[in-house]
Amino acid sequence: MKDNLIIGRYIPGNSFIHRLDPRFKLVAMILFMVLIFMASGWLDYVILTAVILGLIFLSNISLGVYVRGLKPMLIIIVFTVVLQLFFTYQGDVIWSFGPLKLTTDGLLNAVMIFMRFVLVIFISTIVTLTTQPITLTDALENLFSPLRKILPVHEVALMLSIALRFVPTLMEETDKIMDTQRARGVDFSEGNLIDRIKAIIPILIPLFISAFNRAYDLAIAMEARGYRGSEGRTKYRQLKWQRRDTLASIVLIGLMILIIWI
């Protein structure tokens, strides 16, 4: 189950993309998504696809890994593309069957929607695959630090990093509880919808209770080690903006101007 899940996974490495500042990567990812949705002509898509393929090459992770990342989204992609294909009524009709019409515009729209999905997923996977989750939370804390007066930025970042740190622990625990309940005769894979939902309860309740106990233990351990909130705290990790980040920013701005200009 863990091996198939590409979303949110981090693959250690030392490529150019890996070494970029996570703050830059986060902002660039959002800008890229905006660009993808602004792209309207063929040329825009060709340029964006070429750039993203270039980034994938720079990340030193094989294209296959990214393609596998598309899998969980496959149904949504296919559904939207098919809808676009047969229910666009503008343009010349190529083929028709009852109310279903395949038009040139529909074909064009479907291809563009498909490209949008793929590019958005690729760009977000590039960020998550090449950035350690903890540095992502550091980046978020840093980016939101101007809002410190109105938002509890440190607390939110701490919650995020603790949540990320406990994901594998809780996954392992879920597996263990599922096996335990299976051993006692709970069947998770059969029956109708209601039966299956009922079968989840013996997993959910122990998991909740153990999460509460864990939270209590962790809070005690944190307090015993002198944690008293954000005040007077120093930071062990520091994000460093380097020359390559400035360089990448310039390239990104150039690309944005190019896309908007076309």
Add this chain to the structure above:
Amino acid sequence: MKNIIEVKGLNYRYSENNDQWAIKDLSLQIKRGEWLAIIGHNGSGKSTFSKLLVGLLEAQSGEIYVDHKLLSLDTVWDIRGKVGLVFQNPDNQFVGSTVEDDVAFGLENAGIPRPEMHERVEKALKQVAMWEYRDKEPAALSGGQKQRVAIAGILALGPEIIVLDESTAMLDPEGRAEVMAIIREVKETYGLTVISITHDLEEASAADRIVVFKEGHVVDDGKPADIFVNGEDLIQIGLGVPFTEQLKAALQRRQIDVPNEWLSEERLAEWLCK
């Protein structure tokens, strides 16, 4: 030697309308540099005591002095800097997302400047032989390794007292031996005071002094040799006796005349060979 911890007439109960006192009129002195083991059956107040010691719980009455300072609201953070606690569950006390971050957590809280923090983290991790694992996530570590990281996190803060609150209870024998060996080593290196709260009698028999808790107060206090000779009494409190005592009892039942004093494994083996 001077006392580093003094406890006078401590009383604690978890809720107001509960007649059961978790800690009842407890008085205890612990000397600097001593290795003290606290044993007792479940619910004898051992773990409650460790939490009272660093002010995680507040006693209803009584006084605790750590290094001649009375534990109060003003001194509690100071005292927490002197006393490091290692808890039972290695997963639940791992705050950082990597080994390095976890060791640095206490230093961050103390507001140590970054360059010094890096030095201290490196030194502490090397001390527990976990430096090569500094980038690893907790999910990639064994239980014993996680406890070693927890110890490093405490060492980095330069404590005077380490409290092990059943720290080896969830480890396999190998991890347990690993953790105890490291505690022994750092105790010698830094001259620390160690308070080990445990069910494991082999672990307790390695201490300088054993205190037996029952219903929230001390019922017995002495060297391991003196405590374990009273095998029958220990069983009555709900504890076992170490392996050597069991063997001696079994030999006595077979009419073999064994010496009455407490023997370590080596000494017993020596005596048997004679």
